Amino acid sequence: MLQLDSVAKQETILRRLKASGYKLTPQRREIIRVLSEAYEPQNAQQVHERVAERFPGMGMDTVYRNLRLLAALGVVSQINLLSKRGDLFKLGGDHHHHFVCLGCDKIVCLDGCPLDNDSFSGADENGFTIVSHSFQIYGYCAECSKSHAATPAAPALTLELAPTPVPRSEPGKKAGSI
Numbered sequence: 001m002l003q004l005d006s007v008a009k010q011e012t013i014l015r016r017l018k019a020s021g022y023k024l025t026p027q028r029r030e031i032i033r034v035l036s037e038a039y040e041p042q043n044a045q046q047v048h049e050r051v052a053e054r055f056p057g058m059g060m061d062t063v064y065r066n067l068r069l070l071a072a073l074g075v076v077s078q079i080n081l082l083s084k085r086g087d088l089f090k091l092g093g094d095h096h097h098h099f100v101c102l103g104c105d106k107i108v109c110l111d112g113c114p115l116d117n118d119s120f121s122g123a124d125e126n127g128f129t130i131v132s133h134s135f136q137i138y139g140y141c142a143e144c145s146k147s148h149a150a151t152p153a154a155p156a157l158t159l160e161l162a163p164t165p166v167p168r169s170e171p172g173k174k175a176g177s178i
């Protein structure tokens with residue numbers, strides 16, 4: 001079942017690449033195969049490790065360039081985590097976006113897309129042809145929300161920026177009274 005699914009996905013993507021005028025090199029096929037067999041989104045380094053098993057001469061930069069191309073064509077989702085792990089890549093399927101947890105890098109697929117290409121009205125006037133778009137929604141997952149709420153907002157920064165404490169006059173008191 002999984003095998004069939006993965007093969008069908010690969011075929012769809014290879015067809016789209018070809019239709020866009022890109023060559024189906026063995027290296028590109030291998031990157032797509034690796035992504036189709038991954039259970040979760042992979043960063044470029046993880047993809048490179050797997051691809052290098054069959055193509056030892058293939059450098060990290062080539063892998064990354066191809067991943068970016070696939071993302072630009074919209075056949076691969078590039079998910080920016082805003083963390084040290086770097087961008088993650090996963091095979092597309094239907095176009096959709098992701099919720100990304102800023103606390104633990106958890107990724108949740110969101111249904112569909114709130115935008116269509118007509119949403120970007122400035123593109124035509126600038127002579128820009130839209131191929132795809134990509135964005136993430138950032139926030140905190142249920143678990144991280146709990147710990148996030150329990151942590152006071154950036155206390156160190158507040159202390160650093162605050163001038164020496166000035167006694168605050170209370171609303172009921174008149175100015176000047178002690």
Ligand SMILES: [Zn+2]
Pocket residue numbers: 101102103104105106140141142143144145
């Ligand atoms: Zn989280």
Ligand SMILES: [Zn+2]
Pocket residue numbers: 077096097098108109110
């Ligand atoms: Zn997804």
Ligand SMILES: [Zn+2]
Pocket residue numbers: 095096097112113114115133
């Ligand atoms: Zn979208």
